[in-house]
Amino acid sequence: MSKAMVFGKGLSGMGAKELLEKKEYEVFLIDDNGGIPSSEGIDLLNRENIDFIVKSPGISWKAELLQKASEKKVKVISEIDLAYRYMDKNTKIISFTGTNGKTTTCTKMYELLKYAGYNVKLAGNAGYSFAKLVADEEILDYIVLELSSYQLENNPQVHSHIAGIINLTPDHLTRYKSVEDYYITKFNIFEKQDKNDFALINLDDEQFEKINNIKDINEKIKAQKMFLSTEKKGTVFVHEDNIYIMKNLNERIEFHRDENVDKVAEKLMHIKEIALKGKHNLENMLFLIGAAKILDISNEKIIQFLKNTKSLEHRLENFFIKEKTTFINDSKGTNVESTLKAIDSFESSLILICGGDDKKISNDELIKKIKEKIDFVYLIGENAPLLEKELQAVRYLKYSNMETVENILKYLKENMDFSKEQVVLFSPATSSFCQFKNFEHRGKVFKELTEKILG
Structure with missing residues (x-):
């Protein structure tokens, strides 16, 4: 029987496993959180005659298992290429x-x-x-x-x-x-x-x-x-x-x-x-x-x-209105350019919630756009202190580092005048693995907390 490894137990990995088993492969599922640990996977590479490894997209090429596969000249392919093959x-x-x-x-x-x-x-x-x-x-x-x-x-x-x-x-x-x-x-x-x-x-x-x-x-x-x-x-x-x-x-x-x-x-x-x-x-x-x-x-x-046609969930999703204040879930805004486009979609008074992981990219255009169009910005996540410094550098002081979405919504409940015509835009401009599993999880948490806290 032919043998293959699937590295990563996510959606693509489980799909690859199912397809390979249907094609009568013996499949070794490698995942440190629910499969064979990667350390054992390295041992398997040494013991078994593995035809190829299917790598999940999020796994770094620097992973030790993949380095070992390279040494042993075991081919590594994507789930996309595996599916296309069949x-x-x-x-x-x-x-x-x-x-x-x-x-x-x-x-x-x-x-x-x-x-x-x-x-x-x-x-x-x-x-x-x-x-x-x-x-x-x-x-x-x-x-x-x-x-x-x-x-x-x-x-x-x-x-x-x-x-x-x-x-x-x-x-x-x-x-x-x-x-x-x-x-x-x-x-x-x-x-x-x-x-x-x-x-x-x-x-x-x-x-x-x-x-x-x-x-x-x-x-x-x-x-x-x-x-x-x-x-x-x-x-x-x-x-x-x-x-x-x-x-x-x-x-x-x-x-x-x-x-x-x-x-x-x-x-x-x-x-x-x-x-x-x-x-x-x-x-x-x-x-x-x-x-x-x-x-x-x-x-x-x-x-x-x-x-x-209707807008997608988490992409400029108008999901909640309190009096004259509209809340927009744009959790799909996982980079600066996406959030810039989201900001430009609105003409009314705009309050921004942004921040998350530090991707080591320039925030210059985001800072410029905030100064130009945002009435107030609330910051969350690990890159919030960095954004604070960049906002201070351009003398924009209408911001607050609230650390989490929940803190922001509790603050808004007590301090915001909802009778004003305004938009609260949740568009983080980065990923948020520091606080959430993915952008879908982030968006769902934001919507659930908004409805729970602001009711």
Whole structure:
């Protein structure tokens, strides 16, 4: 019997274990908190003839077990590549990555395809195991994959019919040698595409263009390119607050359109008709529209879907109103850029709750935005003292380090005038493993405590 190790007992690890056992592998589940301890896993590597190791995405490549595997030349693969190895290749993959917006874009892509009548599933970083999906052997038209940079490491083999990088901003710098290394990893999403596939390109993303100009990176994109922009350029673009689609989808030249737009493009809808608000969501929906047009989904279905779709939990989620004060759960704001976009989505008086882990990245843009638009900011987590110093440096004094969400909400109950027209935005601008399991746990705790304390 063939033998394999699964390193990590999370969602992806358990899915990998199920798929491997279905393929008649003897599986050793390695996890220090509920499986075989990694120290014993090293002994197993020495004793057993292990074919390969399936590594969960969150596990560092510096782990001793993986170092030992490298010495013994035991191959290490991802759960994504394991699943792709066994999936029905008649099913087409649509995949998105990016620093922000990938969960919204992938979830809404899945929902739109379902609305259009296709048999489709969502998997990957969106919270569903790709391997478990393959193990279930359901006949599907499409699988929508949300792929993080962690899942795109180590020469990924997954072949996407449609792929896109939504945006690029600095993140995960405790894992990568440099911000460029992080960006280049994202470009692996295009690696296995060919001329029959499609790459969706965000023309508005300066970092994408900077990395794309590197010759060997540009050569990764062998697919047909579709260009997206919130300005008057590209294949799917915005002009005078209307979304336009080029009548000839093969016209993929990057240029500003000075001619009569209506001669070369068809108007889809006004951006105010889209149910999901904010410029960041407009960016996400352009990717959705681009993919939908490639798949020949009708304009009528696209329009109706975009008019009626609902926001995701933990992403600018309006969940609680007390008198005239609205509480927004944006726990999905796990980096600075995401929180900047969240702040820019509101015009009213804004109170911000932010802070968490110290990711060792610059907070300059966040501090600048706080000074410009935030009436008051409450800080939590391990990087709160650092944010305090940075706020003091720009002479912004309307802040308080309250350490925890619970402390903030108790303080607001006693001191806030809820009769004012205002928004309390919970958008941490970082991860919070110092206090929570993940952003979902963080968001649920915030919502539960808000309703419990403020009632």
